Amino acid sequence: MILLDGKKTSNEIKDEIALEVDSLINSGGKKPHLAAILVGNNGASETYVNAKVKACNKVGFDSTLVRLEDSVSEDKLIDEIKKINNNNLIDGLIVQLPLPNHINEKKIINTIDVLKDVDGFHPINIGNMTLNLPSFIPATPAGIIELLDRYKIDTEGKNCVVIGRSHIVGLPVSILMARNNNPGNATVTLVHSRSKNIKDVCLKADILIVALGKANFVNSSMVKAGCCIIDVGITRIPSDITKSGWKLVGDVDFNDVKDKVSYITPVPGGVGPMTIAMLLKNTLLAAKSRN
């Protein structure tokens, strides 16, 4: 079994980005600048956004973090987005999800300037991605594709099963795996909460991408020997062997499947760090195309 090391790979990507930032600046350009809007104080969102800001500093980007109260009105949030859309010094903008229930997420995503939408969530970016036209690709799916590419995992003609149809991961990664690209060109099955015989479908997968957010959902009885597993889940569960009293686990029961598979992403240290690296890559792309 080979571990798909997202931490190491993401560090390589960040080093490559830092070099590109140096050459941008040496040729008279400005530092890429990412803005993030964080609404409320959801602990996980706070952790993710802080990690994104830290990664910006590491590669030499400027960053702006806009914090808004949980009770902020939709209009005020839209105003903040418009200010950033109109700010020529800012190249990329993300609004961390989920948003409080009183805010319409679709309306918010639609307000982000398509050319600054480095999360790739705007319907125009999703449409262009689907048609294999230039676009920002959502960071987690892009990170999965990048890992498959860097580890030279053959996807052409393979059976790829994706579990979960979220707009952030499952749906876009299923499109990317089916596109006429390398990696891509796979025969894709998208499994979701209304699917029947999930186990039988999973047993046919050469590549299994699991993104449903249920700790240890996939076990060895659901995977074909020699398959490649990409585990997107990350859930905190109680543990009596760690000092903190909890540990992070994926959607796949790692210990149960590890001797049966050919490749697998660890949790943590697999897909998570790749997401941040790809967000930085999108921001660099946004900055270069605006320059």
Ligand code: GUN
């Ligand atoms: N919430 C979970 N994943 C993401 C992401 O990739 N981007 C944003 N903006 N919010 C998220």
